[in-house]
Amino acid sequence: xxxxxxxxxxxxxxxxxxxxxxxxxxxxxxxxxxxxxxxxxxxxxxxxxxxxxxxxxxxxxxxxxxxxxxxxxxxxxxxxxxxxxxxxxxxxxxxxxxxxxxxxxxxxxxxxxxxxxxxxxxx
Amino acid sequence: xxxxxxxxxxxxxxxxxxxxxxxxxxxxxxxxxxxxxxxxxxxxxxxxxxxxxxxxxxxxxxxxxxxxxxxxxxxxxxxxxxxxxxxxxxxxxxxxxxxxxxxxxxxxxxxxxxxxxxxxxxxxxxxxxxxxxxxxxxxxxxxxxxxxxxxxxxxxxxxxxxxxxxxxxxxxxxxxxxxxxxxxxxxxxxxxxxxxxxxxxxxxxxxxxxxxxxxxxxxxxxxxxxxxxxxxxxxxxxxxxxxxxxxxxxxxxxxxxxxxxxxxxxxxxxxxxxxxxxxxxxxxxxxxxxxxxxxxxxxxxxxxx
Numbered sequence: 001x002x003x004x005x006x007x008x009x010x011x012x013x014x015x016x017x018x019x020x021x022x023x024x025x026x027x028x029x030x031x032x033x034x035x036x037x038x039x040x041x042x043x044x045x046x047x048x049x050x051x052x053x054x055x056x057x058x059x060x061x062x063x064x065x066x067x068x069x070x071x072x073x074x075x076x077x078x079x080x081x082x083x084x085x086x087x088x089x090x091x092x093x094x095x096x097x098x099x100x101x102x103x104x105x106x107x108x109x110x111x112x113x114x115x116x117x118x119x120x121x122x123x
Numbered sequence: 124x125x126x127x128x129x130x131x132x133x134x135x136x137x138x139x140x141x142x143x144x145x146x147x148x149x150x151x152x153x154x155x156x157x158x159x160x161x162x163x164x165x166x167x168x169x170x171x172x173x174x175x176x177x178x179x180x181x182x183x184x185x186x187x188x189x190x191x192x193x194x195x196x197x198x199x200x201x202x203x204x205x206x207x208x209x210x211x212x213x214x215x216x217x218x219x220x221x222x223x224x225x226x227x228x229x230x231x232x233x234x235x236x237x238x239x240x241x242x243x244x245x246x247x248x249x250x251x252x253x254x255x256x257x258x259x260x261x262x263x264x265x266x267x268x269x270x271x272x273x274x275x276x277x278x279x280x281x282x283x284x285x286x287x288x289x290x291x292x293x294x295x296x297x298x299x300x301x302x303x304x305x306x307x308x309x310x311x312x313x314x315x316x317x318x319x320x321x322x323x324x325x326x327x328x329x330x331x332x333x334x335x336x337x338x339x340x341x342x343x344x345x346x347x348x349x350x351x352x353x354x355x356x357x358x359x360x361x362x363x364x365x366x367x368x369x370x371x372x373x374x375x376x377x378x379x380x381x382x383x384x385x386x387x388x389x390x391x392x393x394x395x396x397x398x399x400x401x402x403x404x405x406x407x408x409x410x411x412x413x414x415x416x417x418x419x420x421x422x423x424x425x426x427x428x
Contacts, residue, residue: 012182013185014375016190017189017374017375020189020193020367024196024364106378107375108375110369114368
């Protein structure tokens with residue numbers, strides 16, 4: 001059965017590009033436009049195997065979302081990969097401390113993203 | 124499909140007629156500060172509108188490109204699935220025809236051997252009949268001899284019996300000779316049949332061996348063709364996905380473009396704020412050294428003045 005990845009980004013084009021690359025590699029995709037939507041999706045869909053998340057988003061940003069998700073012990077093992085234009089070490093450190101598994105600076109390489117997703121979802 | 128590029132033209136069109144030099148700036152009239160601020164604010168608003176329009180246009184076009192790209196990959200995937208299904212159906216038909224041919228060959232070879240065995244069985248029956256006939260001729264010959272002895276013993280009255288006995292003897296000899304001829308013919312047939320039977324059996328074995336070999340070769344060739352075809356087809360699909368991924372990388376220009384356009388809006392707003400402060404009497408040099416005024420706003424974060 002295909003693994004499911006939640007793609008979180010306020011940019012419709014980035015969501016489309018990330019989703020397309022992952023879909024072509026056989027993943028099922030769920031999309032969210034900000035941190036709030038992502039939280040709701042994670043709580044309502046237990047079948048999510050991984051999250052690819054932007055940092056700068058309205059309502060609830062990516063770092064706050066990771067902190068909220070990881071505060072729930074049920075989601076400790078859920079891999080969250082940050083995908084952002086940001087590269088500040090303090091932000092990367094904060095994401096790592098919050099429990100994110102990785103940090104990709106946009107623009108991303110689709111093949112690399114797919115390989116990372118396969119590795120993190122063990123598929 | 125005819126595309127409507129009017130939106131692009133509207134955004135990219137310079138504010139003067141193409142082919143003519145841009146108008147030289149008119150000498151600045153003396154105006155009051157309020158007027159300067161009003162013009163700056165209006166300019167900022169116009170730029171902001173253009174920027175918003177450009178952002179939404181680039182998003183719309185990039186999403187459309189993504190959709191087209193996705194459709195191309197889906198179509199290639201669909202085409203490959205259809206080809207695979209057609210190849211599988213053709214292979215199944217070919218396998219069934221080969222099986223029928225092999226079965227027919229084996230049945231023919233088996234029928235030949237069975238026919239030889241049947242001839243041999245019939246020859247056995249004929250020889251058994253000849254043995255019975257030979258027994259009967261011996262018996263009738265014996266009767267003829269006895270009849271001649273009895274005829275001789277009774278003298279002239281037995282002459283008629285002697286003639287009959289002689290005919291019986293001659294008949295027995297004739298029957299015996301005929302039986303011998305049939306027996307010799309059967310013997311010849313029997314002598315000839317075992318090699319024919321052996322040849323038929325050998326041919327059947329050779330046919331089976333040949334057919335098995337052909338079947339193995341056909342299966343191997345079919346598998347190899349299937350594997351090669353599978354490899355070639357999936358290689359093509361991988362290449363299409365790779366190209367699609369490359370195209371996706373190129374389409375990522377839109378996100379930084381939108382972020383930079385937003386920065387332009389913020390920068391213009393910041394300039395407007397600084398002009399307002401200068402006109403309000405603040406020292407331009409002190410303002411330039413103000414660390415807060417020079418700080419770059421974080422991407423995505425909206426700074427309000």
